[in-house]
Amino acid sequence: MLKAEVLRKSYGSLLVANDVSLQLEKGERRAVIGPNGAGKTTFFNLLTGEIKADSGRVIIDGMDVSGQSSDARARAGLGRSFQKNNLFTDLSVIDNLSTASAVAARLGKVFWKPFSAFREIREDAENLAEMVNLTEVLDTPVRNLSYGHQRQLEVGLALATKPKVLMLDEPTSGMSPEETKVMLDLIISLPQSLTILIIEHDMDVVFGVTEKITVLDYGSVLIEGSVEEVRNSQVVRKRYLGDAKA
Amino acid sequence: MKKLFTLDRFVALFLIALSLLLSESVEYYGQELIAEITILAIFAMSLDLLVGYAGLVSLGHAAFLGIGSYATGILTVQYGWEMFPTMLISIALAGLVSALVGIFVVRLEGIFFIMITLAVSQMFHAYFLKNREFGGDDGMPGIQRLDLEAFGLTVFDPADFAKFTLIVAVLVYIGLDLLMSSPFGRYLIGIHQNENRMRSLGVPVEQYKLAIFIIAGMVAGLSGSLQAQHTGFVSPDAMFWTVSGVVLIMVIAGGTGSLVGAVVGAVIVRLLSHQISSLTEHWMLFMGLFFIAIVLFASDGIYGTFAKYCRRSRWWKSAGNSSD
Numbered sequence: 001m002l003k004a005e006v007l008r009k010s011y012g013s014l015l016v017a018n019d020v021s022l023q024l025e026k027g028e029r030r031a032v033i034g035p036n037g038a039g040k041t042t043f044f045n046l047l048t049g050e051i052k053a054d055s056g057r058v059i060i061d062g063m064d065v066s067g068q069s070s071d072a073r074a075r076a077g078l079g080r081s082f083q084k085n086n087l088f089t090d091l092s093v094i095d096n097l098s099t100a101s102a103v104a105a106r107l108g109k110v111f112w113k114p115f116s117a118f119r120e121i122r123e124d125a126e127n128l129a130e131m132v133n134l135t136e137v138l139d140t141p142v143r144n145l146s147y148g149h150q151r152q153l154e155v156g157l158a159l160a161t162k163p164k165v166l167m168l169d170e171p172t173s174g175m176s177p178e179e180t181k182v183m184l185d186l187i188i189s190l191p192q193s194l195t196i197l198i199i200e201h202d203m204d205v206v207f208g209v210t211e212k213i214t215v216l217d218y219g220s221v222l223i224e225g226s227v228e229e230v231r232n233s234q235v236v237r238k239r240y241l242g243d244a245k246a
Numbered sequence: 247m248k249k250l251f252t253l254d255r256f257v258a259l260f261l262i263a264l265s266l267l268l269s270e271s272v273e274y275y276g277q278e279l280i281a282e283i284t285i286l287a288i289f290a291m292s293l294d295l296l297v298g299y300a301g302l303v304s305l306g307h308a309a310f311l312g313i314g315s316y317a318t319g320i321l322t323v324q325y326g327w328e329m330f331p332t333m334l335i336s337i338a339l340a341g342l343v344s345a346l347v348g349i350f351v352v353r354l355e356g357i358f359f360i361m362i363t364l365a366v367s368q369m370f371h372a373y374f375l376k377n378r379e380f381g382g383d384d385g386m387p388g389i390q391r392l393d394l395e396a397f398g399l400t401v402f403d404p405a406d407f408a409k410f411t412l413i414v415a416v417l418v419y420i421g422l423d424l425l426m427s428s429p430f431g432r433y434l435i436g437i438h439q440n441e442n443r444m445r446s447l448g449v450p451v452e453q454y455k456l457a458i459f460i461i462a463g464m465v466a467g468l469s470g471s472l473q474a475q476h477t478g479f480v481s482p483d484a485m486f487w488t489v490s491g492v493v494l495i496m497v498i499a500g501g502t503g504s505l506v507g508a509v510v511g512a513v514i515v516r517l518l519s520h521q522i523s524s525l526t527e528h529w530m531l532f533m534g535l536f537f538i539a540i541v542l543f544a545s546d547g548i549y550g551t552f553a554k555y556c557r558r559s560r561w562w563k564s565a566g567n568s569s570d
Contacts, residue, residue: 048446050446069445069450070445071445071446071447071448071449071450072448072450074446074448075448080446082446086440086442086443086446087440088435089439089440090439091439098432099433099435100447102429102432102433103436103447103448104447104448107429107433108430108449109430110429110430111424111428111429111430111431112428113428113429114424114427114428115427115428115429115432116427118429157443157447161448
């Protein structure tokens with residue numbers, strides 16, 4: 001479903017992605033972990049096209065999108081959430097979601113019909129709100145939402161475009177344990193057919209959501225394997241989990 | 247859900263009724279002023295499309311007004327065209343030029359966008375200033391008005407011409423209001439709010455910015471054509487950057503992001519400067535104080551602040567409107 005082939009990116013002499021490759025099957029849920037500065041978000045940005053790779057290829061559902069812009073890649077099926085909330089802050093929750101639903105329905109060239117006449121978009125948005133547990137705050141402007149709700153909306157916007165691959169960049173970052181639990185349940189409840197790539201620091205979330213883990217360090221893949229393999233790997237223990245935690 | 251009777255539309259209706267009433271009762275000079283303000287209001291609405299809806303702060307929007315004016319002048323005076331096709335061509339030409347400019351400028355952001363639009367408009371100004379064929383710095387006199395005998399309007403009568411500009415303004419308002427409540431308008435609001443997010447949702451942001459830049463240019467071209475017909479004259483001054491600056495101030499003073507706000511800004515700023523300048527020669531000082539007051543006490547603009555209080559008030563809510 002998603003394939004990254006030897007992606008490389010450097011800023012001067014600083015190599016931030018050193019021939020990173022990754023392959024996700026349809027319906028697979030994969031976590032990308034690694035210490036801070038390992039290049040996880042950079043890797044995400046290389047996949048979505050927000051940063052142009054120096055070399056390497058990105059293939060979405062059999063389609064080579066390497067040379068394409070980030071909006072074209074989104075249309076090809078990449079949906080992402082951001083590590084730092086990246087929402088339409090002056091709009092309400094429902095307006096955030098309905099804007100994203102309108103984009104998913106490719107309505108942008110419709111200029112002769114009122115947006116409010118598109119009932120199916122409104123319904124889509126309401127369904128999404130239910131999916132990410134925001135039904136009670138539909139009409140609240142985003143800037144007045146709690147942080148946890150904002151994070152949920154962040155995922156909601158990524159889901160709105162009905163992506164083939166959902167990419168979540170630390171969906172639980174900065175959350176309280178209770179909020180994390182809500183987010184974890186939310187991710188688990190997503191349809192099994194949806195391919196998910198998730199960057200996460202919270203190991204409970206990682207182990208709860210995914211079967212397979214890719215460990216990044218200094219911009220390259222340290223190890224890739226099942227949860228068990230990674231948990232038992234000596235390299236990872238040393239580099240990342242720390243001996244005490246193992 | 248949006249109501250049919252939004253506050254915006256209510257105020258728009260009020261303004262139209264008031265102007266129609268005034269165009270009958272006031273004297274010659276007042277009628278001229280109504281036409282002038284109405285044309286300015288159309289121009290201000292076109293700029294608000296960029297500033298308030300797409301977040302593109304242009305300091306060169308007068309270039310497209312000027313192109314509309316010059317096209318109208320050149321085609322009718324030098325080539326003897328009829329006014330109606332000339333107006334259509336003027337609008338199309340302003341759209342074409344804004345497309346050519348837009349392709350390069352919509353990629354830029356913030357201060358770079360401001361500076362490049364300023365520079366481009368000054369290039370147009372310089373061209374028409376130096377070009378003897380189109381009158382150079384003397385400008386071009388002798389522009390006629392659209393013949394509206396068929397509709398029972400004598401356009402040389404200032405009251406009738408004021409009515410004509412009002413009708414055009416209403417049509418522009420309705421058209422743009424529909425446009426901005428459409429999904430296309432929603433995309434623009436999304437882009438204004440968070441361009442990067444729209445891109446990562448799959449929107450080719452630059453295409454939409456270009457589209458609105460062209461539409462804004464066309465409406466500005468229309469207001470330019472009307473202005474040329476109103477004054478019977480066009481000069482390079484029409485596209486000087488201060489004209490862009492003044493209309494930008496109008497849009498901001500009125501309140502960005504709503505078409506009515508732009509209209510209110512145009513009306514109030516023009517009326518105030520007219521009134522104060524008849525009282526004292528230091529009128530610019532008082533205009534400056536007025537703008538400072540707006541920035542300090544009504545940062546959403548005059549209409550924006552008014553709308554905020556209205557929506558909070560009981561009266562508006564009891565009329566069955568949500569507080570959106």
